[in-house]
Amino acid sequence: MERRAIIEGIANLCLGVAVFFRFCITLNFRSNVSLAERMPLRKVGIVGVGLTKLRPTTPEVSYKELIFEAAVKAYADAGVDPRRDVESFVCSSEDFYEGTSIYDEYVPDQIGAALKPVCTISADGMYSLATAHMQILTGLFDIVAVEAHSKVSDIVNIAPIYDLALDPIYTRPLGLNANFIAGLEMNRYLHDSGATSEDCTRVVEKNRKNAHSNDLAIDSANFESSSDSLDSISYPLTRNDVAPLVDGAAVVVLAAEDAARSLREDSVWIKGAGWASDSPTLETRDWDKATYAELASKQAYRQAKIQNPAREIQFAEVDDTYSYKELQHAEALGLAAQFSAHKMLNQGVFDLNGRLPVNPSGGSIGMGHTLEMSGLVRVVELVKQLRGEAGKHQVQGVQTGVALAWRGVPTASGAAVVLSNR
């Protein structure tokens, strides 16, 4: 007995030494670890959100008026005066969607930003949110507003615009339509994961059903899947699987901790924000999984100190430009093991009343896709849930949620944010 105790003692000692050396090695590598892990970051909260109703067409207002509506709502929600209190503004746009070059020229007036620090990030609104987050972390500003919008109804035909995003030398001459590329990716994903087209239709049904109870969602939430919409437009992608494009505008106001606490008691805190890109060329990227989403969420989780997202995240708003993307993105976010999202979906885990609701708002499939604003809509929905203001689609007792944006075909770029009401 005694001998055994001695052996155990020696074993423990060896283990201790090994752990100590491992610790030293870790310390050695500290210089390669980002600053975020070494020093506490300034706490940044979301103090105001403004979102217009999302509609397929808005002929009675210009994009400026749409944005003005969202801005007025957000500033009223935050209790700030943009001319007096907001110190910096970050906008989101891509020229070709606007039909205007250097669209940055047209952003300041309707958001109250003239003669103030204003910049445009040519990406989804969630990137702009992450940029505003960085601006506050530098200590340069305490209150920053973020804007994104979609006036897609002004675009006569969007397909040729998507085509212009392809590499002009290698891939554009092939005449690959965006939905065709999505169909290829969907096929690959279904093949690898064992999910079926029916699973994807199930995503559509879930999101449309969720959108029923979302006041800001378009009427197409009442849409019944007809045989017509099940025809594939690029096998196995059907019309059903594609989120419809809609108009709208969103403005979000961020504030550093002190300012946030003085503005409201129920600020929603940004725990982490990340963004990343896989290869821009179709030929050299991962097709079976959303690597960009994995990298972006890893960054966000690291800042948020989340080790096990499947347990620590209670609900998610993820990009569902195409139905299969919701499954792929849920896996990339670590909410489901790789290739198992469809199983969780079929078990009802992702339902509004499930264990881990995904897109309780209805997502882009239910609410409509809003180009570069889609990610910011996900953020607004997260905030509403975390404040307990989501109304009929409220998920009970949530504290932490994650949102994911994807920039759409043909990009492999996305952003992720983790928000919490604690």
Add this chain to the structure above:
Amino acid sequence: MFVKKRVAVVGAGMTKFMRRAQETGKELAFEAVRQALDSCNMRIQDIESVALGTAPDAFDGVHMKGEYLLDGAGAYRKPYSRNFVGGGTGVFSPIHGWFHVASGLYDTCLVVAEEKMSSCLPHPQAAFLTIFDNMIERPLGPNLIWIFALEMQRYMHRHKIPKEQIAQVAVKNKRNALDHPSAQIAKAVTLQDILDSEVLAWPVQRLDISPVSDGACAIVLASEDVARQITDSPVWIDGVGWNLDTTYWTNRDLYFPRYVANAARMAYSMAGISNPRKQIDFAEPYDPFDYKELHHMEGLLLCRKGEAPKLTAEGVTERDGKLPICPSGGLLGVGNPIAAAGMMKICELFWQLRGEAGKRQVAGDPRTAVAQAWGDLMQIGTVVVMRS
């Protein structure tokens, strides 16, 4: 004001500015990135984040140009985003990169600015026709040169400046550029050459304007601790400022760029500069047109309103003068690939403040300098103050 981390520029690279029909935008970006990394003995693996600046997609006819340039800019599988504030993009890009490092989120950030205008045929001016308000202005078919002619006219009228004093800027900058290895239209021209050149829209003449160019620039930013490991002579970004005026340019007095002044005040206050005329050793204001250099000197509060032409006439702004302006040769001499042109000014500050500018080196061991760019509808000012 509390700023978390001091940020340094540790490396810089720049392609030759010219018509680069052989290279794609990706390749131009790659060339600049390669040079910047080599200049500080770093590898792309050492870079934690990438910030890109590039101006209108209409030049290349590529939608989401930032996504297209991604791999050339070294951003594969990295946090990567593109900022875009029109002509101000070049100097906003290092500010965008500064957010990454100063926020404490990243230790290093690669900042890339690329522009390829030559693929816009027959001339990039056609792309600029699409920058105007689609309802109010575009039906009139306005042209960039016209609106700058309006601004120039207003500036000249307000301060009673003769055209000769303005043309002097083009003479100086084109001559300064003779010493720049990347310059596109460096030339020893006389005042008379400028005044005799073709009138495009009075008072703008052909030699008052910078050329169409292709090119790219890149710099490497690092946080203080990391910068000191990389180099013994980091150059610090001590002040950043940017400011956007109203879209309705027709409703404001164009004689003075108040947005540039606001941006400059923001950057100066951050850098602890109370008297820029005394504390700035040299400056690289944005000079796509010769009058803009003067306009921007006043906007940067380096002289009184209307005083810049006099300083130029007195030789104060020459490279060996008391306040050298555009010692690089500026856009008028080196070239104007929009976003890359602004970053060229940041590169020039870096080289000058490290004493590495060779024949372009300004005398007197400069310690503090300011670079500025301008863009949109005569609307945005972006300002960076750097110190050695």
